[in-house]
Amino acid sequence: MPKGLTFLPSLALAAVMAMPLAAETKPDADTVVANVNGDEITLGHVIASVAALPPNYAEIEDDVLYEFVIEQLIQQQLLAQQQDDLNRLNQLGLENEGRSMRAVQTVNALLGDVVSEESIQAAYDAEFGNFEGEDEFDASHILVATEEEAKEIKTLLDDGGDFAETAKEKSTGPSGPNGGSLGWFGKGQMVPEFENAVVALEKGQISDPVQTQFGWHLIILNDTRKSEAPGLDAVREQLAQSLQQDAIQAKIDELTQQSQIERPALDGVGPKVIRQIDLIQE
Structure with missing residues (x-):
């Protein structure tokens, strides 16, 4: 079963039944594929779920996987509707995941043009161009x-x-x-x-x-x-990682300079509190 989607083991993949479409519909991420007590599940939700599956699920027939994922999303929604709110621990975890995902999107956009043959060669020349050996x-x-x-x-x-x-x-x-x-x-x-x-x-x-x-x-x-300088191919990955890390750090430094960041001094709040799980348990 797809990680993060399977909740009811009695719903085996072989038991998924196809739901006929009423009419030809032009694909759109906002197209509603299911409605659960007024809460909509869209084609975008389905596509995002499939994109997160392990590579071995690529072998499953598209029509089978499509119906299976929709069924699983419906089950998730049914179960989710039984809770008015997430408990405090899960809500905070969800906020952290959202923050992390947005940060990753920023990094991915930033790194799009950072690593190229020219930049790797320049980094190699800067580090090993005057290599004298040990x-x-x-x-x-x-x-x-x-x-x-x-x-x-x-x-x-x-x-x-x-x-x-x-x-x-x-x-x-x-x-x-x-x-x-x-x-x-x-x-x-x-x-x-x-x-x-x-x-x-x-x-x-x-x-x-x-x-x-x-x-x-x-x-x-x-x-x-x-000793001789390593060949370019031997350090290519290392140089690429350094270029990426430098670009990320430069962006963080830039944003830090442009932003107003406050860390108030709090009495009684320090490293020891990080393991006090009871503070966020209800």
Whole structure:
């Protein structure tokens, strides 16, 4: 059943009966399709209800869905007429929903021309046009439990031992089987003690034993490079969102400057009251 429309489970979709039209009628949003004790249900109400349905309802035959939605709206109206007024909680919720819907309409109209290929390209150029890149490092390491082990391995390496083969044989870290390779990484991705040791190395140099929370390391710096700016397609969505957020914020700032907004100081009213549901319950 369509979300927000189904109230009486006994009315299955297969049981909906077609209501013959008395005469050919030109479609109009204000055309009355049902009258419930004097309250009108229009074609506009039907169209808005169908537009809010999940995509899978598109598979239902139009004539079946048309009659079904009208029946559901009639049921809603019958039930709604049993209440003279909404309770305070629901009335306030309805006012919030209306405010939110009008705000969304304003935003949608505002954003119509904000995002274009030209604006995205301009935003990309502004952010990455002078991109200089960050330092990145390609390093390998051998991890062991004690400083003594690390010193012994360092002696072997200084005597000409192959770093990758030694890592495969002696490293206890998960990168050991891969020759100790850690691949490329930037600053901030490794624990400080490890990063400081890497930054201090020259290409091809092996560090003295370095202690971290994981144990003792011997590190070799394989290579360095500068990071490259991301491609436009990789950040297109991010840039579009930023353009939209900037446009919305600019509009809010403009409206705020043009408007008279008052927030009176109220004794006894503060953050703690937001959970006092009893204040709006009848």
